[in-house]
Amino acid sequence: MSILLNNRTRLMIQGLGNEGQNQIRRSLDYGTTVVAGVHPGFRGGDSFSHGNHSFPVFPTVAQAVEQTQANCCIIYVPAPGAADAILENIAAEIPLIVCITEGVPVHDMIRVRTALAGSKSRLIGPNCPGIIQPASKCRVGIHPPDVFMPGNVGVVSRSGTLVYEAVDQLTRAGIGQSTCVGVGGDPIIGEQQQAILRRFNSDPDTDAVVLIGEIGGLAEQAAAAYIKRSMNKPVVAFIAGATAPPGRRMGHAGAIIEGEAGTAEAKIAALEAAGAVISRSPAEIGSTMRRVLEEAGKYQPPGASA
Amino acid sequence: MNIHEYQAKQLFKARGVPVPDGGAATTEREARALLKEHGPDVVIKAQVHAGGRGKGRVVKRDRASRTYNDLRREPERHEGQIVGRRRGGVRLASGVEEALKEFRPLMDKDSRLVSVQTGADGVPISAVLIEKQTSIAREYYFSIQVDGANGQPLIVASAEGGQSIEEVNRTNPGAVLRVPVDPVEGFPAFRGRSLANQLGLPSSAIRQAGDMFANLYRVFSEMDASLVEVNPFVLTSEGTVMAIDGKVGLDDNASFRHGGYEAWRDRSQENPTEIEAEEANIGSYIKLDGNIGCVVNGAGLAMATMDTLKLHGGEPANFLDIGTVNRKDRVIEALRIIVNDPDVKTIFINIFGGLARVDIVAEGVVDAVNELNIQQPLVVRLNGSNVEEGRRVLHDSGIAVETADELGDAAALAVEAANSGRRRSRSNN
Numbered sequence: 001m002s003i004l005l006n007n008r009t010r011l012m013i014q015g016l017g018n019e020g021q022n023q024i025r026r027s028l029d030y031g032t033t034v035v036a037g038v039h040p041g042f043r044g045g046d047s048f049s050h051g052n053h054s055f056p057v058f059p060t061v062a063q064a065v066e067q068t069q070a071n072c073c074i075i076y077v078p079a080p081g082a083a084d085a086i087l088e089n090i091a092a093e094i095p096l097i098v099c100i101t102e103g104v105p106v107h108d109m110i111r112v113r114t115a116l117a118g119s120k121s122r123l124i125g126p127n128c129p130g131i132i133q134p135a136s137k138c139r140v141g142i143h144p145p146d147v148f149m150p151g152n153v154g155v156v157s158r159s160g161t162l163v164y165e166a167v168d169q170l171t172r173a174g175i176g177q178s179t180c181v182g183v184g185g186d187p188i189i190g191e192q193q194q195a196i197l198r199r200f201n202s203d204p205d206t207d208a209v210v211l212i213g214e215i216g217g218l219a220e221q222a223a224a225a226y227i228k229r230s231m232n233k234p235v236v237a238f239i240a241g242a243t244a245p246p247g248r249r250m251g252h253a254g255a256i257i258e259g260e261a262g263t264a265e266a267k268i269a270a271l272e273a274a275g276a277v278i279s280r281s282p283a284e285i286g287s288t289m290r291r292v293l294e295e296a297g298k299y300q301p302p303g304a305s306a
Numbered sequence: 307m308n309i310h311e312y313q314a315k316q317l318f319k320a321r322g323v324p325v326p327d328g329g330a331a332t333t334e335r336e337a338r339a340l341l342k343e344h345g346p347d348v349v350i351k352a353q354v355h356a357g358g359r360g361k362g363r364v365v366k367r368d369r370a371s372r373t374y375n376d377l378r379r380e381p382e383r384h385e386g387q388i389v390g391r392r393r394g395g396v397r398l399a400s401g402v403e404e405a406l407k408e409f410r411p412l413m414d415k416d417s418r419l420v421s422v423q424t425g426a427d428g429v430p431i432s433a434v435l436i437e438k439q440t441s442i443a444r445e446y447y448f449s450i451q452v453d454g455a456n457g458q459p460l461i462v463a464s465a466e467g468g469q470s471i472e473e474v475n476r477t478n479p480g481a482v483l484r485v486p487v488d489p490v491e492g493f494p495a496f497r498g499r500s501l502a503n504q505l506g507l508p509s510s511a512i513r514q515a516g517d518m519f520a521n522l523y524r525v526f527s528e529m530d531a532s533l534v535e536v537n538p539f540v541l542t543s544e545g546t547v548m549a550i551d552g553k554v555g556l557d558d559n560a561s562f563r564h565g566g567y568e569a570w571r572d573r574s575q576e577n578p579t580e581i582e583a584e585e586a587n588i589g590s591y592i593k594l595d596g597n598i599g600c601v602v603n604g605a606g607l608a609m610a611t612m613d614t615l616k617l618h619g620g621e622p623a624n625f626l627d628i629g630t631v632n633r634k635d636r637v638i639e640a641l642r643i644i645v646n647d648p649d650v651k652t653i654f655i656n657i658f659g660g661l662a663r664v665d666i667v668a669e670g671v672v673d674a675v676n677e678l679n680i681q682q683p684l685v686v687r688l689n690g691s692n693v694e695e696g697r698r699v700l701h702d703s704g705i706a707v708e709t710a711d712e713l714g715d716a717a718a719l720a721v722e723a724a725n726s727g728r729r730r731s732r733s734n735n
Contacts, residue, residue, distance in 0.1 A: 019661065080562055105560035106452050107530050110489045113457030129660055142661045144690035159606020164658045164690055165713060172712075185605060187454035187532075214606055217454050240609040243616040244625070245594065281617050282610035283714030 003154070003179045003199040003206070004096060004124070004131055005072070005138040012036040012064050012094075014085050015076035015101075016048060016057065023076065023100075023142050028053045030145045031137030036064040038073075061092045074130060074140050075099040082126060083108035090121045097190070098140050099125035109188035116190065123190025129160030129182035135205070141182070151176015152300055153289060154200040156193050157212035158185050158219070162240060162282070166210050169286025174302050175293065178206040185214075193223040201231055207298040208234040210285060211276065213267055215241035220267040228274035234296055235276040236289045239264045242280075307556045308355040309570045312435045314552035317529060321521045324514075324548045328437030337409045340436040341402045347439040350408050352395035352431045354419050355575040359395035362421030364411055370418045370428035377422050395419050395431075398439065409434055432572050440548060445538035446505060447471050448519065450487075450526045452533075459487040459526065461519075465505050467538035493523035507541060515547045522549075530560030579643060586639035589629030596621025597651040598724045599644035599682070601637070603628050603662045611656045614713055620721035623650045631662040637670025638677060645678050652683045652724040656716060659690030666692075668699035675705045683708065683723035687716035 011032055013024045016039040028034055028050050037048050037057035047056050058064040061073065073094050077085040082101040089097045090112075104126045116123055124131060130141015135150040142160070147168045153175050157163045160182045167177055181196050183189055193211060200206045209231075213220040220239065227235055242264035272278050279288040293299040312330040319325050327344050330353060331337040341348060352359060365373050395412075399405035411417055418428030445468035453460035463483045466474045475482050483504055487493050499516030507515050518539070526534045533555035540550050561567045573581055583591035590605065594612075598620050602608035605627045612622040624647065628640050644650055657667045671686060684707045688696045700707060708723065710716035 023661070079559060103559045105530055105563070106532055106557050107527065107560065110452070110457060110459065114489050144658075144660050144693075146693075147690065157606070159604055159610075160660060161602075161604030161607035161658045162610055164660055165607055165610065168658070168689060169712075187452055188457045189454075192455070212606070214609060219455070222455065238610075240606050240613060243612050243622075244609055281614060281714065283614055283712065283717065 002133055002136065003196070003203045004181065005133045005136060005140060005179065007136040007138070009033065009072050009136070009138050009140070010035045010068065010070045011138075011140060012038060012061070012068065012070035012073045013076065014038040014061065014073055014089070015078070016042055016044070017076065017078070020076035021048070024048070025050045026145065027139040030139045032139050035068040036070045038064050061088045061094070065092050065094065070094070072096040072140060073098070075101060077101060079103035079105070083112050086112050086123060087115055090115050090119050093120040095121060097121055097123045098128070098130050099123065100128060100130055100142055101125070102127045104186065106187055109186065113188055124181060125184040125190060127186045128184035128189070129163055131179065131181050133179045134177055143180070147171055148180070149176040149302065152178055152205065152207040152298065153293070154178050154203070154206040154209045155180040155212070156196040156200070156209065157182050158193070158214050159212060159240060162212045162238075165282065166212055166238070166285045169283070170210070170289060173286040173290040175286065175289055176300070176302065178203065187217065192219045194219070194226045197223055197226050197231060197235070201233060206233065208236070208289065208293055208296070210289060211235050211237040211271070212285075213237065213239045215239070215244055215264050215267070216262045218261055221261065221270045224267075224270035224274040224276070227271070227276055231275075234292045235271075236279055236285060236292055237268075237271045237276040238279045238282055238285050239267045239271075240282065242268075307558050307561075307567060307571065308575075309554050309556060310353040310355070310432060310572065311351065311552050312353055312433060313570055314554040315549070317525050317554060318522070318549055318552055321524050321528075323518050323521045323525070324546065325552070326437040326440050326548060326550065328435060330433040330435050331409070332413060332433050334406065334409070334413075337406060337434065337436060338402065341405050344436065344438040345405065346401045348399055348405050349437045349439055350397045350399055350405060350412070351435040351437070352412050352419050353433040353435055354395065354424075354429045354431055355572070356419070356421055356424040356429050358421030358423045359419065362395050362419055362424070363393045364395060364417050364419050364431070365393070365428070367416050367418050367428070370420050371426040373420045374424070374426045374428065377420065395421070405436070409436075430574050432574055440540060440550060441543040442550075443541045443543050445540050447474070447537050448522065448539055449533065449535040449537070450523060450531075453486065456486060458489055459523075461485040461487060461493070461501070463501060463505055467540075471537065487523070492527065493520055495520040507547070508545065510545050511541060511547050518547055518549070525554065529554065530557045530563060531555060532557045579647070583626070583640075583643055586643070587629070587636060588640050588643070589627035590625065591643060592625040593647070594622050594624050596623045597649050598720050599623045599647060599650035599653045601626050601628055601640050601644060601653070601655045601657075603631060603657050603659070607656065607658055611654070611713070611717070614717040615654070615721060618717050618721040620717070620724055623647055628657075631657070631667050631670070634666050634670030634673060637667055638674045641671070641674040641680070642678055645680055645682070650682055651727060652685065652720050653680065654716070654720040655684070655686045656713065657688055657690070659688075659692060659696075663691050664688045664693045664696035665699055668696040671707070672699060672703040672705055683728060685710070685716055685720040685723060687711070687713065
């Protein structure tokens with residue numbers, strides 16, 4: 001048991017451009033089961049090979065699913081076509097869609113969210129690093145694999161590079177990870193932090209969660225409300241952007257300060273009141289989690305069975 | 307991306323949203339023609355992207371900084387005078403000569419509009435909108451924005467217009483209506499009429515207001531807008547509705563569908579260094595007040611890097627998200643921007659490679675040091691994809707850099723170097 005991915009995940013990749021090819025090679029090297037590619041007019045022909053691995057490439061998602069029973073799709077399609085790719089996966093009833101693409105127009109995402117409602121699909125992203133699950137060697141994303149280690153702490157973050165930063169600190173502190181999810185930095189995304197927290201809460205492989213938020217939007221307040229209401233595992237939280245000047249956009253389209261609710265202080269106050277342990281410094285996420293796990297009697301030194 | 311009010315009103319007018327008669331002028335000749343056509347009683351509005359225009363001041367460039375500090379110190383002194391303040395960005399005038407007297411200082415090349423939102427340099431005025439005055443019975447608020455949590459457009463409207471909607475929301479939240487929009491249905495006129503009814507508009511204006519709201523929604527959806535705001539729209543004393551102001555934000559991510567939005571862009575309203583960063587394909591650059599120049603990958607890590615510097619007593623000179631680095635010239639371009647900022651006393655490079663490859667970053671750093679003759683101390687923290695090769699490249703190059711593996715340690719080094727005020731030594735051998 002674990003969240004979103006497991007050792008029965010059959011990954012398909014949509015968008016085999018240079019970046020998609022580089023990333024899928026690294027996932028294959030990591031040990032991920034990749035069963036299909038989707039790329040209309042793929043120049044490499046009807047299959048993709050890397051070392052001992054190879055998988056067929058199809059022009060449409062529907063064909064790929066029919067012939068390979070893929071149950072998860074990672075999308076590297078460039079921004080103008082990304083929403084169309086997501087819609088194609090929703091139409092093919094792919095249970096889990098992960099979209100890495102940055103720069104998807106917000107009106108396209110309004111259409112995607114409408115199509116997701118009542119569908120059989122779940123979406124992570126866009127503008128995200130994807131999902132990685134060290135124990136099942138499942139890398140559905142763009143993560144640097146070396147910093148990850150199997151263990152009992154879940155990570156959920158809006159920012160990609162902050163997933164790596166937090167995980168690097170956890171691993172150095174001797175804390176492995178169950179599943180790490182980057183939900184994405186855009187104003188409209190698929191699953192938000194709160195939904196991922198709910199998954200971790202009922203996941204027997206996860207004993208505690210690192211939550212990384214940032215200024216802008218109200219997602220952290222929703223996460224705080226969920227923590228207060230239902231979370232029965234410790235949460236260590238960091239909010240990026242406490243020192244950002246108000247009114248300026250800091251890269252992530254979602255990180256605009258909208259009145260008081262969007263500030264780091266408001267988010268930290270909500271999370272603190274909900275019982276989360278706040279790491280004020282981004283450099284202390286690992287040490288804070290170590291302390292929290294030890295206090296809860298849940299610290300598993302590396303090498304112990306995960 | 308923001309556009310000017312006069313451009314927003316062009317978008318409105320083209321879709322049947324009533325706006326006052328008038329137009330934009332940049333020369334006295336154009337102004338005179340507009341005044342003859344639409345005078346004698348006119349409103350004169352400086353066209354800038356920054357907010358707080360009505361409460362701001364138009365001053366000579368060399369007084370901008372002092373004015374900015376005045377405005378910041380005593381904002382309450384400047385409250386409540388949106389129109390009519392002679393030195394502000396929105397003025398009333400009667401007759402051609404009086405109007406030209408107000409127009410000239412606005413279009414003076416040396417003038418800057420300063421408001422609490424412009425920063426100490428103020429902003430240049432790109433054009434002046436000259437419009438026929440409207441006789442107002444009541445002011446209302448209307449906007450369409452994107453509700454990220456629900457993934458839908460959201461209409462916000464109020465019968466308490468002409469003032470800050472945040473202020474109305476604080477003091478009288480019941481007066482702010484929120485209408486989620488079903489994106490499949492859009493916002494047809496009958497929904498608009500229902501909203502007009504809720505706002506308490508007189509029955510004689512309901513049909514026209516319903517059409518106006520539906521047409522504003524067309525602006526939002528046809529232009530790929532992230533915001534359409536009309537504050538205020540008014541009920542005139544003749545009983546018709548009209549958009550008196552207009553603000554439209556366009557989604558940069560959708561510019562590929564609109565010819566890059568080139569017709570709507572005004573680069574004179576943007577920071578020149580930020581434009582340079584954009585042209586060098588750097589994810590995002592924002593100038594700040596401190597002295598530690600930052601080069602970071604990822605917006606979240608870039609913000610967290612600034613937070614860490616501040617916790618160690620340092621001040622970032624900029625926010626810079628370099629984006630995904632797969633070519634070393636992008637590192638060189640980023641460092642060129644940092645090095646050219648005279649405020650920068652230390653450079654802090656913090657890269658955690660995922661998509662980005664750290665060894666390419668390291669090669670870029672080495673080339674930049676040699677090419678740009680960097681004088682400031684350089685603190686480099688590398689981690690992630692290909693980190694071993696990256697660290698080896700730095701080490702083998704013999705350039706003088708201070709390095710640390712962990713974020714906290716690296717930030718402490720950068721703050722120490724910035725505070726010591728020293729220069730970079732020539733090599734580490």
